[in-house]
Amino acid sequence: MLWIKAFHIIFVVTWFAGLFYLPRLFVYHAQQPPNDTVALLKIMERRLMVMTHIGGGLAAFFGLWMLSLGWEAYLSQGWMHLKLVLVAMLAGYHFWCRQLTIAFARDDNRHSEKWYRLFNEIPSVILIAVVILVVVKPF
Numbered sequence: 001m002l003w004i005k006a007f008h009i010i011f012v013v014t015w016f017a018g019l020f021y022l023p024r025l026f027v028y029h030a031q032q033p034p035n036d037t038v039a040l041l042k043i044m045e046r047r048l049m050v051m052t053h054i055g056g057g058l059a060a061f062f063g064l065w066m067l068s069l070g071w072e073a074y075l076s077q078g079w080m081h082l083k084l085v086l087v088a089m090l091a092g093y094h095f096w097c098r099q100l101t102i103a104f105a106r107d108d109n110r111h112s113e114k115w116y117r118l119f120n121e122i123p124s125v126i127l128i129a130v131v132i133l134v135v136v137k138p139f
């Protein structure tokens, strides 16, 4: 269980690295930089999205593995219910980033730089809430 938890945390960190940095790239991209910078940003966004898929997929794999080992105990705990709701929201954010990466690749961005700065705050709020839930287990 401790090995599984260690790998769960390693891939959660990888996942968040992507979810924090992708919207930063979107902020730069939305500033309408010169063409060569746009081409570089598209490559960076595509590669970072792949890394984020791997991190998210493996974090979920190891998390579900732990969940399967203590299924009954975990599902009777309120903090785990709320954690899973927040993780579902994080997965939604992840796929929203994927849609935005595709839109930028097609030169079809529809949001402002300021919008991306606000969008960038969402994973921080989820991270703080989930870490408090799993460590403090307040209910």
Ligand code: HEM
Binding pocket: 005, 008, 009, 012, 059, 060, 061, 062, 063, 064, 066, 067, 074, 087, 090, 126, 127, 130, 131, 134, 135
């Ligand atoms: C499909 C997604 C996920 C599932 C099924 C899952 C499930 C689990 C389970 C069953 C544990 C063991 C809890 C315990 O026995 O104390 C755990 C630990 C942990 N999870 Fe997740 N998790 C998921 C995603 C996440 C995410 C997105 C984060 C961070 C935002 C996260 C952060 C942690 C941390 C820090 C621990 C270690 C807690 C401790 O032992 O103190 N997990 N997870």
